Amino acid sequence: MLVLWCPDWPAVAAAAVGGVAVTRPTAVFSANRVVACNAVARRDGVRRGMRRREAQSLCPELAVFGADDGRDARLFEAVARAVEALVVGVEVVRPGLVAVPVAGAASYFGGEHALVERLVDEVSAAAGVECQVGVAEGLFAATLAARRGELVEPGRVAEFLAPLPVTELDDRAELVDLLRRLGLRTLGAFAALPERDVVNRFGADGLLAHRLARGRSERPPLRRRPPPELTLTEEFDPVIERVDVATFLAQGLATRFCSGLAGHGLACTRLGIYAVTEDGEQLGRVWRCAEPLTPAGVADRVRWQFEGWLRAAPGRRPTSGVTRLRLEPEETVEGRSLQLELGGEGSLEEDNERAARAFVRVQGLLGPEGVLTPLLDGGRDPAARIRLVPWGDPRDRATPADATWPGRLPAPSPATVLDRPVPAQVFDADGRAVGITAREWVTAAPRRLSVAGGTQRDVVGWAGPWPLAGDRRRPGPQRARLQLLLASDGGPDEPPEAVLVHCAGTENPLWTVEGVYD
Known part of the structure; x- marks a missing residue:
């Protein structure tokens, strides 16, 4: 597979339509955040995911444009035609990225290097844009090769992918974050895991990413021809x-x-x-x-x-x-x-349309805030990650997908998150109150928990603490969260219960129960 990549295509297309010189820093924004910028803007510190105010403070002469998929596709058609003038079987992956089979064309032009040179010259002459070309087995590897301008020899794609960071799986932000926390920072380290263990730990999405890291296609080819x-x-x-x-x-x-x-x-x-x-x-x-x-x-x-x-x-x-x-x-x-349901054809779309009309009618009676839909966003605790968005408003994340959250709880999240945390007390083996030290550790191992002044229950296991990051220059109690596994208060066959608790302070610590695990 040969992939031709036009770097920063949304910014290039926006500048071309807006009549902005290629030497001027340019950025494209969606939901007030940078989604693409050219190399000139990056030299001034502008990055993807950055807020508009921050980007313009770093680069006051920045040319600002809104995201427009139609504009990007319209201008990229000229690039696709230029490639099609030399090679048959052109496939547009997205505006800015095109893939073609390489075997026949390479033989016709006298090798892959000669074909790459002809393609770059043709695109530059016909469309007036810069591009990079990569050749490798499979679309994923070929795309990464295009970003680096490399031609990977057959049979060496796994060797090419091995040293690359797992962040190249950029459309799987949660998986990438989990892999990095587990110490798997390269595609080669991820590919070295046994496939059975990958399925058990990361599920179906992890298996697909594992196939890519090993240099294979995301899905095996389907041999049957579409009717x-x-x-x-x-x-x-x-x-x-x-x-x-x-x-x-x-x-x-x-x-x-x-x-x-x-x-x-x-x-x-x-x-x-x-x-x-x-x-x-x-x-x-x-x-x-x-x-x-x-x-x-x-x-x-x-x-x-x-x-x-x-x-x-x-x-x-x-x-x-x-x-x-x-x-x-x-x-x-x-x-x-x-296949989301067993109903008739189109029933899911019809249900969605009826629900949307009902939501709009309710908003007409109660106002825009009358219908809210939840959106999973960034945050340190389960309650903070849920953001309610009025129906019809853009459902864009308020924080970048790759944002780090010091003190964020690891998966899984509590099955029940309490609207109002319940006061509690945590004691050590000698009956003294447990708190959080200045070094963000517990003063003693938790051994008993009392919720809302009730009976003390034994703590048979605990994990944490996860400190809540704040402004350390300001005085205030240290805060952290712990997971406590409580002994069953029923019969011997009753399973233990796990809770998420929050603590603030060392002297006279304030404990609350924030969530319950199944």
Whole structure:
């Protein structure tokens, strides 16, 4: 697989549309945080995930743009066409990244190095952008090779991946955080684990990441060919000449397309989008995806492709409107993970639409805060990680996915988190109150717990403490959390109970129970 990567593509596309010089620092923001920036901005300290105010304080001349997937896809179509002029079988992974099979093209141009040089020159001349090319076995390894401009020889992909940090699995933030806390900081160290142990400890998502770290594809190839009836073709009268019309129609087509695949137990990972114009022009593009496409994912890619077709530069756009659209599953995988219910086709989408309409009506009666939905965000304790978002507002994280939280509790979280912590007392073996020292450790091993002045229960095990980070320059009691395993207060067959407690202070410590584990 050959992957051509245009670095910082959202920032490059935004600067091109805004008429900003490439030498000026540029950043693209979503939810007031940096999602992409160019190399000039990075030299001034701007980084992904940074707040807008902080980024502009570091770089006052920063050119600021909002995120726009349509803009990125529209401009990237010129890059895809430049690659397609030399190599057949172009597959767009996302705006800024394109993949092609390398074997036939390398033989035609006299080797992989010659092919890479021709591609870089062609993209630079036709699209006017810089790019990097990488070659390796598999899309994941080829993408990492493109970021480093390397050509990995066949059979050496595991050797290439081994020294790379696990942060390269950047779309799996929780798994990466767990691997780093376990001391597995490179892909090679993760790949060395036995597959059975990976499944038992990290689950299905960890197994997929383990396959990537070993240099294998995320999923074994599915040998059966998609049935012809899974291809969806739609005729349009009047013809489609505007992107907003195509976007509206794509939503219904995407739902029907994915429902047909689900009926055969399949999901699409390579989507072919083909169109015919009123003048008979043939348009086509293949989109490759790491994860099986949902209806929303299919609709997005149809919209992006129409952005590239209908809003291309004069001379490159179709001379007439689109009369026929065909969605074809070029590659499929087993779709067990997408079969969410046993109901009829489209019932899940209909239920969601009915619920959304009901929520809007309630908000009309009670106001925007009348309907809140929970969002798992950053924080040190389970209660702080839950943020309630009004229905209809963007569900974006307020903190970066890679943010560190000193004192954060390890998994699993308590099954029950109390709205109001309950006062408690913790004693050592001699009946003295246990507190937290200035070095953030317990003054003695916990041996008994009394909740709200009730009967003291024996502590048969404990873990922690996990200090709560604060401003150490300000005076105040030390604070930390512990997990306590309590002896059963029932019969001998009753299982023990585990609780999460919080302590503040050394002298006259204040204890509270914050959560209960199953």
